[in-house]
Amino acid sequence: MEQLLQQIINGISLGSIYALIALGYTMVYGIIKLINFAHCDIYMIGAYVGYVCMAKLGLGFVPSLFASMLVCTLLGVVIEKIAYKPLRNATRIAALITAIGVSLFLEYTTMFFATPNVRTYPPMTGFMTRTFKFGGIVISSQQILIVLITVILMVLLQLIVKKTRIGKAMRAVSLDKDAAELMGINVDSTISFTFALGSALAGAAGILVGVYYNSINPLMGVLPGLKAFVAAVFGGIGIIPGAMLGGYVIGFIEVMVSGLGYSMYRDAVVFAILILILIVRPAGLLGKNTGEKV
Amino acid sequence: MKKFTIASILLISILVLTGCSQGTSTGQDVIKIGVNYELSGGVATYGQSSVEGIELAVEQINNAGGIKGKKIQLVKYDNKSEPSEATTLATRLMTQDKVVAVLGPATSGAFMATIPVANQNKVPVISGSATADNVTVDDKGVKEYAFRICFTDSQQGSAAAKFALDNLSAKKAVIIMDSSSDYAKGLAETFTSTFKAGGGTVVAREAYMSGDTDFNAVLTSIKGKDFDVIFIPGYYNEAGLIIKQARAQGIDVPIVGADGFDSPKLAELAGANALNKVYFTNHYSSVDSSPVVAEFVKTFKAKYNKEPDAFNALGYDLAKFVADALNRAEKIDGESLKKALEATKNFEGVTGTMSVDKNHNVVKDIIVIELKDGKQFKTYRVTN
Numbered sequence: 001m002e003q004l005l006q007q008i009i010n011g012i013s014l015g016s017i018y019a020l021i022a023l024g025y026t027m028v029y030g031i032i033k034l035i036n037f038a039h040c041d042i043y044m045i046g047a048y049v050g051y052v053c054m055a056k057l058g059l060g061f062v063p064s065l066f067a068s069m070l071v072c073t074l075l076g077v078v079i080e081k082i083a084y085k086p087l088r089n090a091t092r093i094a095a096l097i098t099a100i101g102v103s104l105f106l107e108y109t110t111m112f113f114a115t116p117n118v119r120t121y122p123p124m125t126g127f128m129t130r131t132f133k134f135g136g137i138v139i140s141s142q143q144i145l146i147v148l149i150t151v152i153l154m155v156l157l158q159l160i161v162k163k164t165r166i167g168k169a170m171r172a173v174s175l176d177k178d179a180a181e182l183m184g185i186n187v188d189s190t191i192s193f194t195f196a197l198g199s200a201l202a203g204a205a206g207i208l209v210g211v212y213y214n215s216i217n218p219l220m221g222v223l224p225g226l227k228a229f230v231a232a233v234f235g236g237i238g239i240i241p242g243a244m245l246g247g248y249v250i251g252f253i254e255v256m257v258s259g260l261g262y263s264m265y266r267d268a269v270v271f272a273i274l275i276l277i278l279i280v281r282p283a284g285l286l287g288k289n290t291g292e293k294v
Numbered sequence: 295m296k297k298f299t300i301a302s303i304l305l306i307s308i309l310v311l312t313g314c315s316q317g318t319s320t321g322q323d324v325i326k327i328g329v330n331y332e333l334s335g336g337v338a339t340y341g342q343s344s345v346e347g348i349e350l351a352v353e354q355i356n357n358a359g360g361i362k363g364k365k366i367q368l369v370k371y372d373n374k375s376e377p378s379e380a381t382t383l384a385t386r387l388m389t390q391d392k393v394v395a396v397l398g399p400a401t402s403g404a405f406m407a408t409i410p411v412a413n414q415n416k417v418p419v420i421s422g423s424a425t426a427d428n429v430t431v432d433d434k435g436v437k438e439y440a441f442r443i444c445f446t447d448s449q450q451g452s453a454a455a456k457f458a459l460d461n462l463s464a465k466k467a468v469i470i471m472d473s474s475s476d477y478a479k480g481l482a483e484t485f486t487s488t489f490k491a492g493g494g495t496v497v498a499r500e501a502y503m504s505g506d507t508d509f510n511a512v513l514t515s516i517k518g519k520d521f522d523v524i525f526i527p528g529y530y531n532e533a534g535l536i537i538k539q540a541r542a543q544g545i546d547v548p549i550v551g552a553d554g555f556d557s558p559k560l561a562e563l564a565g566a567n568a569l570n571k572v573y574f575t576n577h578y579s580s581v582d583s584s585p586v587v588a589e590f591v592k593t594f595k596a597k598y599n600k601e602p603d604a605f606n607a608l609g610y611d612l613a614k615f616v617a618d619a620l621n622r623a624e625k626i627d628g629e630s631l632k633k634a635l636e637a638t639k640n641f642e643g644v645t646g647t648m649s650v651d652k653n654h655n656v657v658k659d660i661i662v663i664e665l666k667d668g669k670q671f672k673t674y675r676v677t678n
Binding site for chain 1: 473498500501502503505507508510511512514515517518531534535538542543544559562563565566
C-alpha cells in the first residue's frame with residue numbers, strides 16, 4: 001500500500017512534466033493543425049536558460065523560472081514568425097517537415113554552443129533540498145514544487161482561454177479560422193499568442209526537469225517530447241483538458257510499468273498505447289468523433 | 295590548359311614531398327614504436343591521457359639509457375576516434391614507418407580494427423584500455439599479435455561480486471543495469487554468476503536505457519524488497535542520477551559500480567552528500583598508498599602539473615610493459631617481441647603486477663575505490 005502511494009507520487013511528478021509539454025502540442029495543433037515537433041526543443045532550451053541563470057548568473061529559482069519562460073516565449077514567437085507563418089497556406093506536410101527541421105536546428109545549434117556533454121544544475125539550497133516523510137512515503141520538496149507550479153500554470157491557462165478576449169479569439173480561430181477573420185479577429189496575433197503560451201509552459205517544464213533530475217543535455221527533449229505528444233493524442237489532440245489528462249495518464253502508466261518490474265518495456269508500452277488509441281479511438285479520450293469538413 | 299598546369303604542379307609537388315619524407319627515415323640507433331591514439335573526436339580524452347602517460351614513460355626509459363643501448367622513438371598519429379582511421383594508421387605505421395610495435399588505440403572497437411593488420415604484418419599491437427571481452431580472443435582462438443594490459447569486462451564484473459561478498463558481507467543483491475550497452479550486459483552477467491557461486495542471490499534485476507533520467511519508479515519497487523547491495527553496471531551519467539534518487543528515497547545500502555563511474559561528473563550529478571558507501575572497480579587510483587603509485591604520482595605531477603587519472607597510468611604502464619618485453623626479446627623485430635610479451639611474468643606496473651595468460655590478457659589485481667562525500671577515500675584490492 002505504501003509502495004503504491006509512493007508510486008502514485010512518482011507518477012504525478014512525471015505526469016506533470018508531460019502534461020506541461022503536451023499543452024503546447026495540443027494548443028498549436030488546435031489552432032493551426034500543425035504538430036510542432038520543435039516544441040520539445042523549446043523545452044530543452046528552457047532547461048538551458050535555467051542552467052545559465054542558476055549556475056552562471058547565480059539567480060534564485062523563481063527569477064530563473066520567469067527568465068526561462070520569457071526566453072522560451074520569445075523563441076516560440078520568433079520560430080512561428082520565421083518558420084511557420086510563410087507556410088500558412090502551404091500543405092500540412094510542408095509545415096510538418098519544417099517543424100522537424102526547426103527541431104533539428106535547435107538541437108544541434110545548442111550542441112554546438114553548449115557541447116553534447118551532460119550538464120548539471122548547481123546544488124540546491126534551503127527549501128529545495130528538503131524531503132518530507134509520511135510513514136514510509138517520501139516526498140521531496142522538488143516534487144511538491146513541480147506539481148504546485150504545474151497546477152498553478154494550468155489554472156492560469158484555463159482562465160486565459162475561458163475568461164479573456166484573447167482566449168475567446170483563440171477558441172474562435174481554432175473553430176473556424178476564416179469565419180473568425182471575417183468577424184474581425186486578428187488571426188496572426190492570435191496564433192502568435194498561442195505559440196507564446198505553449199512555449200512558456202514548455203520553458204517552465206524545462207527548468208523544473210533541470211532542478212528535479214539535475215541533468216540536462218541538448219537531446220533531452222526528444223523522448224519526453226514524443227511522450228508528451230502521445231499524451232496529447234491520448235487525451236484528444238487539440239483539446240486542452242485532454243492534454244492534461246493524457247500527460248498524467250502517460251506518466252502514471254510509465255511509473256506503473258517500471259514499478260511492476262517491467263522497466264525494460266516501459267517505452268514500448270507507452271508507444272503501444274499510442275497505436276492502440278489511434279486504432280480504437282482516433283479522436284482521443286475526450287475527443288468527439290466528427291468527420292472532417294469537406 | 296590552365297587546369298593542366300595546376301594539375302602538373304600538384305603532381306610534381308606530391309612526388310617531391312613523398313620523396314622527401316622517405317629520404318629522412320631510418321637511423322639504426324633508435325627503436326621505433328607506433329602510437330595510434332584518439333587525439334581528437336568523441337573519446338579524445340582517453341587518447342590524450344594515455345599518450346601523456348606513454349610519453350612520460352618513454353622519457354624515463356630513454357634517460358636511463360634506452361633499450362639495449364638504443365633510444366625509443368615514438369611515431370605518433372591521431373586516429374580521430376574512428377576505427378577505419380585506426381586501421382589505416384596501423385597499416386602506415388607497420389609498412390611505411392617500420393615500427394616494431396603499435397600502442398593503442400584506447401577503445402575496444404578501434405583497437406580491434408587494427409588487429410587484422412597486425413597479424414598480417416607480424417607486428418604486435420598492444421592496448422592499455424580496451425576492456426571488451428572479445429578483444430584478444432574470439433571463437434577462432436587467440437589473436438596472435440594482439441595484447442592488452444587492462445582487465446576485461448568480465449574480470450571486472452566478477453571482481454565487483456567478490457568485493458560485495460567478501461568486503462561488504464552482502465548476501466542479497468539488486469542489479470540495475472543499462473540495457474542499451476554490451477559493456478553493462480557483460481558486467482551484469484559475470485557479477486551474477488560470481489555472486490551466486492559465492493553463495494549470494496540476486497533478488498531483482500532492473501533495466502534502464504542510456505539517457506533516462508527518472509528512476510524513481512524502479513527504486514520504489516525495489517525498496518519493498520530485502521537486499522543489502524545494489525550493483526549498477528553502467529556509465530556515470532545515469533549512475534549519478536540513480537544514486538541521487540536512491541539516497542533521496544532513503545535507500546542507504548552500499549552501491550557498487552564499475553570503471554564507468556570514473557568521472558568528476560558522477561559527483562556533480564549525484565551531489566557530494568549522496569556519494570557515501572559507493573564503491574567502484576577501476577584500474578588505478580591516485581589515493582592508492584602503494585609506493586609504486588606514490589612515485590608515479592610524484593613524477594607525473596612534476597611533468598604535467600596535475601593529478602594523473604586512470605588512463606595516464608595505463609598509458610605509462612603500457613609503454614613500460616612493452617619496453618620490458620623488448621629488453622628480453624632476442625632480436626628487435628615483431629616476432630621476437632611477440633614471444634617476449636607472451637612470456638611476461640610478474641611485471642611490476644603502477645596499475646598492478648601483471649602476468650600475460652594464454653589468451654593474451656593480463657592477470658592482475660583489480661582496485662576497488664570507495665567514495666566518501668563524493669571524493670575518492672580508500673582503495674581495496676581484489677585478486678582475480
